[in-house]
Amino acid sequence: DTEVTQTPKHLVMGMTNKKSLKCEQHMGHRAMYWYKQKAKKPPELMFVYSYEKLSINESVPSRFSPECPNSSLLNLHLHALQPEDSALYLCASSLRLAGGLPHYEQYFGPGTRLTVT
Amino acid sequence: QKEVEQNSGPLSVPEGAIASLNCTYSDRVSQSFFWYRQYSGKSPELIMSIYSNGDKEDGRFTAQLNKASQYVSLLIRDSQPSDSATYLCAVKNYGNNRLAFGKGNQVVVIP
DSSP: OOOEEEEOSEEEEOTTOEEEEEEEEOSOOSEEEEEEEOTTSOOEEEEEEETTEEEEEOSOOTTEEEEEEETTEEEEEEESOOGGGOEEEEEEEEOEEETTEEEOOOEEOOOEEEEEO | OOSEEOOOOOEEEETTSOEEEEEEESOTTOOEEEEEEEOTTSOOEEEEEEOSSEEEEETTEEEEEETTTTEEEEEESSOOGGGOEEEEEEEEOTTSSOEEEOOOEEEEEEO
16 A cells, blocks of 8 residues: 545635645655645755654745654644645655665655645 | 756657656666656555566666666556656655655656
8 A cells, every 4th residue: 555645635725814734644754845836847846854853954944844644644734825836735654674675666645736825 | 956857848649659758867876766646636646666676667668777877777568658747756764754845757658
């Protein structure tokens, strides 16, 4: 099973709202990611959690706040977003151990289509 | 120089033909290489991973890796209309869990 789930599928929010995106994986992966993707562009990395600790923050504005409650869950808290933040937000997971060796295949969830009005 | 480059423009291939996609990378110590397929409006789907020099085949897909020349390619044999999508090349950086993506190549299979 290579499933990563994300909720909600679609989200419309005003610039003063607070909302959260949720992501879950049950593959035993030890790294989880948030990406932002605009139309006709590749995914743009935002955050990486490795072993439940934030290991990479790609200079993301503080209106985006990640949280990793446990090894299977990843949240992205949104506050005071701008219309230019409208995009597809993708969660992904990777890093499993097999035969004592790390495997880095990264699997994406279906994404949350976010519209900021 | 960008970390991962996919320079070809949209690729149109007749149904049943071979589609060939190329990707070059700049970090010589990169060790893990991936191809993703992304349909319009959907998320990227991992279709191939390759770690060693040479060819790796999975169904109609073949990935080729040449570390000395720092390129990785993807061949799609017997192309089908369902293969019409954007294909993203991704390379894992050494020392962290970050993937560097190319800009993607759109493939259109013409029935």
